[in-house]
Amino acid sequence: MLLGVRHHGPGSARAVRAALEAYRPQAVLIEGPPEADALVGLAGQEGMRPPVALLAHAVDDPARAGFWPFAEFSPEWVAIRWAAEAGADVRFIDLPAAHTLALRAAAEEAAEEAEEAVEEEAETEAAAVRIDPLAVLARTAGYDDPERWWEDAVEHRAEAEGGDALTPFAALADAMAAIRETYGDGGHTQDPQREAHMRLRVREARKAYERTAVVCGAWHVPALTARTTATADRQLLKGLPKVKVETTWVPWTHRRLARASGYGAGIDSPGWYRHLFSAPDRPVTRWMTKVAGLLREEDFPVSSAHVIEAVRLADTLAAMRGRPLAGLGETTDAVRAVMCDGSDVPLALIQDRLVVGDVLGEVPPDAPAVPLARDLAREQRSLRLKPEALEKELELDLRKDIDAGRSRLLHRLALLGIGWGEPAVARHGKGTFRETWRLRWEPELAVKIAEAGIWGTTVLSAATAKAEDAAVHSDALADVTAVAEQCLLAGLSDALPVVMRVLADRAALDADVAHLAAALPALVRAVRYGDVRGTDSAALGSVARGLASRICVGFPPACVGLDADGAAALRTHMDEVHRAIGLLPEARPSGPAADVTAEAPGADLRERWAGTLRALAERDGAIPGLLRGAATRLLMDDGRIEAEDAARLMGLALSPGTGPAEGAAWIEGFLSGGGMLLVHDERLLALVDGWLAAVPASAFTDVLPLLRRTFAEFEPGVRRSVGELVRRGSSMARRPATASDPGLPGFGTDLDAARADAVLHTVRLLLGTTTTTDLAARPHQDQGDQADD
Known part of the structure; x- marks a missing residue:
């Protein structure tokens, strides 16, 4: 008996179960890899809960793998479970995974070797001839949606008319025979070999058993009934490439059954199909109840009356559209109109949670698995x-x-x-x-x-070996420090000696300051945050302090003669090193790494780094303005220099002897930490404003992009405040200069008595110190305030 089905079709699944109950075969042949015959017994265990998939992978290359998914509503899964209950033999009859994976690898290698134009042309031609048989049948029946046609022709027809569940098999077989007469293999180039192997396995089973049932895709039924000889089939399989494979069961998800995931036999609505399979009676009513429950969980006001009206509307739409029962389209339209007030926003939630769903299957613990997978499962259970x-x-x-x-x-x-x-x-x-x-x-x-x-074979040993290998084969010092940080985060104490040895060797030999600066932050994070995980980071601390010392010495020479791109890259390293040294505990190096990370006795890394920044800030034009400005800002933020010193350095950088582009770069570096300085110190703002006003018209267009990029990084409120200060100017700037008051822009030093008196009453009310005298005098003060207004 040949049962041609649609993969993951609930109507086909019910029909398969009915056919098997009626025919009671001794052997059930399933479309799938024969290597999984030994695993089929696990499908009957209680710990197996679909969706699940058969996984086959090459032993020497696990990345070369294939999946054969099964859902609760898959006809193949229903046949497997029926056979387990009835005691029938189950065999998989598709082309072995050993050939399938080898053929796939050969095709990928051929595509890589071909020229790009030829490859694109071949892909285009393959896409043009490859067909979807359900789409062909739907178009023939006058449908523009294959899923809707399938629901009407298979899923709902038997329920609405009470017909025989076996009827769709014969109809589908005839339809597929007509399609294959027109399209041949439909662009599926491996189908002749697959179907030849299926015919051979079917012949073997029929010799061994009196009653056999074959459950396969309806597309293959015409080929399995074709008159061919065993010799011809074996000839088709002769010379196929082969690899050694291992197979097991793995959990699968409804989302991976969806067509959008790229699965070739995928469906658009696995959650809806699961509902149709598990609730054959009153499916629309039960579906609307699920939708209402989900919306209530998300705080949408949905009542029982909504459910009743939605069911009525869905049934009415189905009758108007000539459908045997309301399908997903009708239920979706009814939910949108009745429960969602016409909005598509809740429908997106329903589509994700119910129509597709996030169901994750389970496999029994004794399913074959690599030792690493078993150890991971133990870790997951214990944690x-x-x-x-x-x-x-x-x-x-x-x-x-x-x-x-x-x-x-x-x-x-x-x-x-x-x-x-x-x-x-x-x-x-x-x-x-x-x-x-x-x-x-x-x-x-x-x-x-x-x-x-x-x-x-365990997560710990595998991660340790991987970390050691990554450290040894790292190309850059920063990569080694990143591995060291991962070792501390992952608690890989056994890998640290190898990583430390590689780190010490690379640090001693690498003289590039940029490499050292890129490596320091990850190392400092590992030292700083290792204690909370109970890991020993003393050796890493010695290396980190050694790197920081070398950076302090080598950073100023590395900044000389850089172009704009080089200066920008080194400025990023400067910020990261500054933060890292601020977090690094101050201690002398010790341990085996001390000889390569020697540090001057009593040296304070923070002080040394501050001296390095000060040297950069006070250097002449040999250092790019971007780096000098950034160094000045870091010193000011740390309180190493006062605002007057920053104003002096800014005045030097923005003097007429400095080119406009260099001045703009200095401003960009100085203001990279934010523009609040300009809001709170109008002296600095006046210097920037005066320099900008003095930029020649010929150079203004060159410095404008730098300034726009600088000010674009400010918060909107800061930009607004700076703009208002520039627009209204400073009261001190408008007063004439005197010997005691040079008239430089800044906050006023004298008290404005009139403005202060205006707020005294409010301040006393807030402090609770208002007296009767204040209240008696208040009306006159209010009148004065109104007159001032």
Whole structure:
């Protein structure tokens, strides 16, 4: 008996179950890789919960893998579960994964070797001849939507008319035969080999059993009924490439069943199809109840009356459109009109949560898996971190043992390239003992785990080996320091000796200040925040202090003679080094790295770095203005120089002897920390304003882009305040200069008694010190205020 189905079709699934119950075959043949025959028994265990997928990957290259997904409403899954309950034999009959993966790799290599133009032409031609048989049938029936045609012809027809569930099989077989007479293999070039292997497996089963049932895609039914010889089929399979593969069951998700994910046999609405399969009676009413429940959870005002009216509207729309039952289109239109007040915003939530869904399957613990996957599963259970398809945010308090363990696990997986979690910005608190992660489990992570299995059999050993290898083969010093930071975050103490040795060697040999500056921040973070995780970072601290000392010595010479791009790059390093040295604990180096990171006795790194910045700020034009201005601003922010000294340095940088472009670069560096200085110190603002007014017209267009870029980084409120100060000017600037008051712009030094008296009453009210005399005098004061107004 041949049962041609649509993959992941709930109507086909119900029809398959009915056919198997009626025919009671001794063997059920399923479209799938034969390597999974030994795993089919796991499908009957209680721990197996769809959606799941068969995973096959090449042993020598785990990244070369293939998936065969099954959902609760997949006809193949229904057949497997029926066979497990009935005691029937189950065999997979598709082309072996060993050939499929090898053929795919050969095709990819051929595409890479071909020229780009030829490759694009070949892809275009393949897309032109490859057809979707459901789309052809839908167009023939006068439908513009294949999903709607499938619902009307298969999913709802038997329910509405009470017909025989076996009827669609014969109809689909005839339809596919007509399509294949016209289109051949439809552009699926591997189908002849696949179907030849299917015919061979069917012949074997029919010799061994009296009653067999074949569950496969309806597209293949005409080929399986074709009259061919076993010799001809074997000839088609002769010489196919082959690789050694391993297979297992892995969890899958509804989102990965969706067509939008790129899955070739995908469907648009897996959540809707699951509902149709699990609720065959009154599906529309039950669906509207689910929608109402979801909207209520999101605080939408939805009542029982809404559900009743939505069901009535959906049924009415189905009758008007000539459909046997209301489908997804009718229910969506009814929900939009009745429950969402015509808005598409709640519909996006319904589409994501219900129509597609985030259901994640489960596989039994005894399913075959690489040792790394088993260890990861143990870690997940012990740390109570259950994989979920729906993205969630996890906030960790590293002072707690379980949260610290979760952090180490997530960092180790990230080091191995298993992106289960992604660091996020914490919403509550920014202490060093807090971490926030966004977690989402994707089925493809099973392949990543298999790939990472080459590094070790446990997460800890694999991450340790990967860190050591990454450090040894790193090209830049910054990459080694990044690995060192990852080792501390992940708690890889066994990898630190190798990483430290590589780090010390690279640090001793690398004389490029930019490389040292790029490497320092990650190293300082590791030293600074290692204690909260209970890791020993003393050796890293010695190396970090050694790097900082060398940066202090080599930074000024490295700034000489740079162009604009080089100055911009080094300015970024300057800011990062400044922050890093501010966080670095002050201590003398010790341990095995002391010989390569020697530091002068009693040296204070913060003082040495301040001296370096001061030397840069006071140098002449040999240092780019961008770096001199940035150094001045950092010194001023740290309180190393007063505002008068900053004004003096600004006056020198903006003197007539300095070119306009160099002056604009100095301003850009100085104001890179924000424009509040100009708001609170009108002396600096006047210097900038006076310099800008004196820029020649011929040079103004050259410096304008630099100034626009500088002021664009200010907060809108700061820009507005600076503009108002420039527009109204300063009261001191309008007074004539005297010996005691030179008239420089700035805040007034004298008290304006009239303005102060106007607010005295309000201040006393706020302080609760208002007297009867004040209240008696207040009316006269109000009259005076009104006269002033």
